[in-house]
Amino acid sequence: MRSAALVxxxxxxxxxAIAVAHEGGADFRGVVMSAEGGQLTVRGVQGKEHxxxxxxxxxxxxxxxxxxxxxxKPGLRVVVHARKVGGQVEAVTVQAAAPAPARRESGK
Amino acid sequence: xxxxxxxxxxxxxxxLLLGAGLLAxxxxxxxxxxSARPDPGPTEARLAxxxxxxxxxxxxxxxxxxxxxxxxxxxxxxxxxxxxxxSCHANDGSGATALGRRLYPRAPDMRLPxxxxxxxxxxxxxxENGVRLTGMPGWGGGPPEASWGLVHxxxxxxxxxxxxxxxxxxxxPRSPAEWRELQEDEQFLQGDDPTPAPRSGHEHHGKGxxxxx
Numbered sequence: 157m158r159s160a161a162l163v164x165x166x167x168x169x170x171x172x173a174i175a176v177a178h179e180g181g182a183d184f185r186g187v188v189m190s191a192e193g194g195q196l197t198v199r200g201v202q203g204k205e206h207x208x209x210x211x212x213x214x215x216x217x218x219x220x221x222x223x224x225x226x227x228x229k230p231g232l233r234v235v236v237h238a239r240k241v242g243g244q245v246e247a248v249t250v251q252a253a254a255p256a257p258a259r260r261e262s263g264k
Numbered sequence: 265x266x267x268x269x270x271x272x273x274x275x276x277x278x279x280l281l282l283g284a285g286l287l288a289x290x291x292x293x294x295x296x297x298x299s300a301r302p303d304p305g306p307t308e309a310r311l312a313x314x315x316x317x318x319x320x321x322x323x324x325x326x327x328x329x330x331x332x333x334x335x336x337x338x339x340x341x342x343x344x345x346x347x348x349x350x351s352c353h354a355n356d357g358s359g360a361t362a363l364g365r366r367l368y369p370r371a372p373d374m375r376l377p378x379x380x381x382x383x384x385x386x387x388x389x390x391x392e393n394g395v396r397l398t399g400m401p402g403w404g405g406g407p408p409e410a411s412w413g414l415v416h417x418x419x420x421x422x423x424x425x426x427x428x429x430x431x432x433x434x435x436x437p438r439s440p441a442e443w444r445e446l447q448e449d450e451q452f453l454q455g456d457d458p459t460p461a462p463r464s465g466h467e468h469h470g471k472g473x474x475x476x477x
Contacts, residue, residue, distance in 0.1 A: 185449065185452050215429070215430070220430065222426040222427055233455070235452060235453060249430075251430075251449070252453075253452075253454065253455070
């Protein structure tokens with residue numbers, strides 16, 4: 157009985173993973189180039205640019221706190237979870253690192 | 265004699281109607297192929313809710329939550345929900361997941377009155393016993409405090425904050441490759457440049473992210 161439940165749970169989780177995998181994910185990470193006009197542009201590896209639309213449903217976080225598109229300043233590291241909708245890439249979640257503290261001159 | 269004849273005619277009519285009903289039902293089942301793709305009709309949904317309500321012992325419905333809604337209880341219930349429930353119900357309770365949208369009936373939006381107006385006892389009963397012929401499993405058998413905690417969390421769903429959802433996403437069930445990517449995401453945000461793991465080979469996955477130089 158217990159093994160049957162375990163098999164069911166594993167099947168459910170595998171099923172969910174497969175199903176989620178077919179949701180049209182288009183994730184990327186990189187450095188913010190701009191976040192203007194509802195469009196996020198990120199520079200990824202080897203300078204490749206990624207673009208994703210920022211919609212009213214996009215959840216934006218900076219250092220783990222809820223934020224707005226205006227808080228996505230150029231140079232911030234971001235992890236973007238996005239999906240393809242009708243040929244367009246829409247950002248679902250944008251997580252940005254905390255802005256780096258301003259460098260102080262050591263005088264040495 | 266006339267009364268007897270009327271009785272026979274009435275019985276025959278009832279049998280005929282029942283037969284016609286069964287035939288219509290059989291034809292409908294045959295035509296739909298018992299597909300889970302169309303949405304349940306309003307009559308079917310109402311009937312199913314009525315049956316669910318009828319099947320519940322009134323004493324169960326009237327039970328009140330014996331577990332106080334402390335921050336710790338809510339945090340534990342949130343983590344429990346993220347791990348056990350969110351695959352179908354979604355972290356925000358909307359039911360908008362790949363699984364939830366394809367179940368029959370669909371996973372409900374638990375932020376709405378249809379769920380929020382259920383009593384604590386009804387929610388507890390459903391969590392513990394599940395609902396037959398739906399995707400809702402019966403989770404009973406463990407400590408009941410966990411299910412009572414979930415009842416508190418379901419009440420909290422309409423006020424769930426974005427930071428809470430972000431925390432829950434880290435607790436959702438994942439494949440080993442997805443766990444690795446989550447770790448890489450964390451490393452990347454902390455300023456490290458993780459070595460990209462080999463791609464899972466699943467083109468729809470959209471993972472195997474590029475990292476900045």
